[in-house]
Amino acid sequence: MTITTRTLLVSAAASALMAGTALAECPAVTVADMAGVAPGDFPQQYELSAFQEAAGCDMTFSENPEIAALNGEIKGNPELPALAERLPSEPLVIVPYDGVGQYGGTLRALSNATEAGTSDFLSVRHVNLVRYADDLQTIVPNVAKSWEWNDDFTQLTFKLREGHKWSDGAPFTSADVKFWYDNLALDSKVIEKPKDYVLVAGEPMTVDTPDDTTVVFNLPSPKPGLLAHFATSFAQAFLPKHFLGQYHPDINPDADALAAECGFDTGLAVITAYFGNSDWTDTPTPMLNSPDKVDCLAKATYPTLESHIYTSETTEGRKLVANPYFFMVDTTGQQLPYISRQDELYANDNEVRILKLVNGEVDYKSQSLTLAAAPLLLENQEKGAFTIQLKPTIAMPAFSFNLTSEDEAKREVFGNIDFRKAMSLAINRDELNETSFFGQGEPKQYIGFSPTPEFVDPAMTKLYAEYDPEAAKALLDGIGMADTDGDGFRELPGGGKLVLNMQFATQGIGGEVVELVAQYWSDVGISTAVKEVTPDEYRSAQSSNQLDVGMWEKGQPTAIVMGNKELFVPPFENYFGHRTGMLWAEWVDSNGASGVEPPEWVKTMMADVDAFQGAVPGSDDQSEIGARLAKSMAENLPFIGTVQAPNVIYHRNALKNVPEFQNSVLRVLPDVPVPSGAVVLLGVMRPVGWG
Incomplete structure (x- = not known):
């Protein structure tokens, strides 16, 4: 889901920004210096006619000197007509943050693999019909x-x-x-x-x-x-x-x-x-x-319609060039994007990714970075000529049990709410916060909305989130899980062995978090086996209903739930996140012809989310339904929350117009932060659609 940014980023190869010199008849208006021009109807952008009226100017358009050569790299593209024939009659005018940019350069990105850890790079070029402005509250025009x-x-x-x-x-x-x-x-x-x-x-x-x-x-x-x-x-x-x-x-x-x-x-x-x-x-x-x-x-x-288009793709990475028909211009009439090229390298090994960041081989990165990497990155900021921001996020690592496991003995245990309560109570979130998040996070339960809306009882964010291993053991005793062979680990109620296979991918959750939670569960007698896998391996196992435990960051704001109900409907997310009720989803999709019938709390939640989406935003009716949804999510524990902590955002100092990132109330993909603007397009960074 997307977020474009309106931060006019320029890569190292593009050199410094040229601030202050008007490049057309219109003034070089920036967020830092509006030059007396009145704000438009929407934050930090104008329709062309509105800007010309506000600035008292007649805009002349200019283009990247490399654009013809770049166009020649796009397979199937004809020779370019004049710029006036490539722009819409009413292009969208974007206000740069600190200064009008200079064309050229290459933005170097780093991803895990194809479709793995690629979302923050996609965010820098993405567009949709509309987007959220920097205030993360106002929907503004885009396409x-x-x-x-x-x-x-x-x-x-x-x-x-x-x-x-x-x-x-x-x-x-x-x-x-x-x-x-x-x-x-x-x-x-x-x-x-x-x-x-x-x-x-x-x-x-x-x-x-x-x-x-x-x-x-x-x-x-x-x-x-x-x-x-x-x-x-x-x-x-x-x-x-x-x-x-x-x-x-x-x-x-x-x-x-x-x-x-x-x-x-x-x-x-x-x-x-x-x-x-x-x-x-x-x-x-x-x-x-x-x-x-x-x-x-x-x-x-x-x-x-995005700012850049792919020109080559291999198993090692992808390359893009600027879209010669892109529909945005800056306040001086320069067609965006400023950045000529984008290169994306794949590195699935987390240590390799961190090394490349330390060495300054990447220009911007956030997704798949965890707080565990912060000390090393902060230590090398000056030497590597990059900047690290630690900013709050709305997502947190979460765990889920396969509620419709193909193994019926496991399904019975995982489906028992007392088992899930025990597993939540067994987690020492305070210690997890200190050990994995340097004490910077907040222990929480997962409730389906983040940040917590006013209509949700704050107590729900703490439900079953206290550390109480003795209560956890009592709950496990109560459902017949005992250590019958004396090896220190509990068997299934019927006497069979239980080992939780905990396969995780660093794209979705930090290994240090998984290891600690596995130890907490072992401490109450549940045997675990931790293994790191690639994102593709994780998703393949999830798709085939073979995972015991789902492990990925989760966090979606109310605005997302209003348009997308998948968090409250089996299997409770999509290919890129948690899916913990695959056979329930099959039952729903087949109208009961196949799969496994879900319990009543699931059916009620499905009806409630439809009603929530149909209610007038902010109404008493919507608030009442939303509170009920959060309560059901917390009480039934299809997901177990852990600690909500800051995220790491990396950018090289050669990139200009990079804003201070703020708490991302609109995050859709858990490990993609939202800058105070939100589209790293073009450089333009700004949330343009968590799409």
Whole structure:
């Protein structure tokens, strides 16, 4: 889920920012110096006409001197027309933080592996229809120029930008939004099961496109949080119909024949190669999956509206160049992004990643960094010419037991609330805080909302979170788990051996946290076996319902829950996080035809979250339902919270316009921080949609 940033970052290779010199008729307005220009309708950005009126100027546009060469690296792109033909008639004007930037340079990123630890890098280029401003409260225009709700939140209308173009120069229109929804998001041949957030209380919407710049979402029932979803999701509400649509048989009757020319079985196989079978915007492309077919295909990756586009991809990493048709400009008329290139390197070993950071081989990093790395990084800041920020987060490491384990003996134990209470009481959160988080965190229980909304009883954040090993042992005794063979560890109630296989990936949780929790559980007689695995191995085991214990950071604000109910519906999250009720999810999806029927508390929670999303935000009705949801989450412990502690944010000093990061009330992906702006695009960093 996304967050773009509006911090105009410039990499080391791009040299210093050129602050203070007007590069066009309009003044070099910055957040630091507004030069007497009145703020616009939205924080730190303007529509072009509004800025020209406020600044009393007539903007002249300019471009990156390298843009023609960069465009030449984008497979399938024609030669560039003049800049005026590439920008929308009303580009979005972004106000830099400290100074107007100088073009050029390469932003170097570091990820774990393909689709693992890549979210903070995706955040620096991502866009969606709308986004959250730096105040993390105000939804502001982004790809869409404006929006309007009807009175009962059953119709949401967006106006797009006239003349907006994809990265290959093709027009971006309302048809691209309708194509995404009708032909991809709802097509079971592409995505087997529609994502929760494209539905309203389980029912699909309809999309009308009365003209090229108008998109109307018609909802079967109220869902005010739909707008917040578009502001926070990595799943973009548009895809290029002109390219992907030619391979969809419902749009082009010759799709399969066209695909066969490039060695694909069907047109849908081409869409899968480019788009994957989900709406995650960071999937590998045919450059990696089908290198023998790339030359035949018109493009190596599908066109984008983001600040940068992929030009190469291998198992070692990926490279991107600036989008020559990007729709934002700075206050002097320079087309963004400032940064010409982005390089992403994969390093799945945590120690290797830390070494590269210490050596200054990376320009920006946050995801997959834990507080355990802070002392070494802080010690090397001056020598390595980088800066470390320690900022509060809303996420915390959480543990979950496989409530629908294929092993029925384990399923019976994991499904017993007294077992889960015992495991929570066995964790010494105060010691965990001191040992793993240097005393900087706050012990907490997981309640499904973070930060804690006013409508939640604060006592819920402490429920079963005290350290009481004797009470834990008594609970385990009470469910018939005793050490019958004298080896110091308890057997299952029926007498069989129980060993909790604790497989974890450092992308989602720190190894030091896992080791300590495993020891706490061993101390009350539960045998554990800890093993570090790759994120792909972790997710594969989870997908096949083979994990005993889920271990990943969790934390989502109310704004996300208003648009996405997956935390309260089996399996209680998605491929990228915890999934702890796989067979319950199968029962729900099949209307009871297969899988395992969930208990009543789960069914009640599912109904409550639908009601929560349909209620007017901030109303007494919504608050009452929200309090009930948090209470159910805390009392039933599908997830066990630990300690909410600061996160590490790294950037090289050569990057300019980097803001002070603030507590991210909108975080969607647990280990991606939100700067006070939120899009490391372009440099522009600002939360542009936790998408």
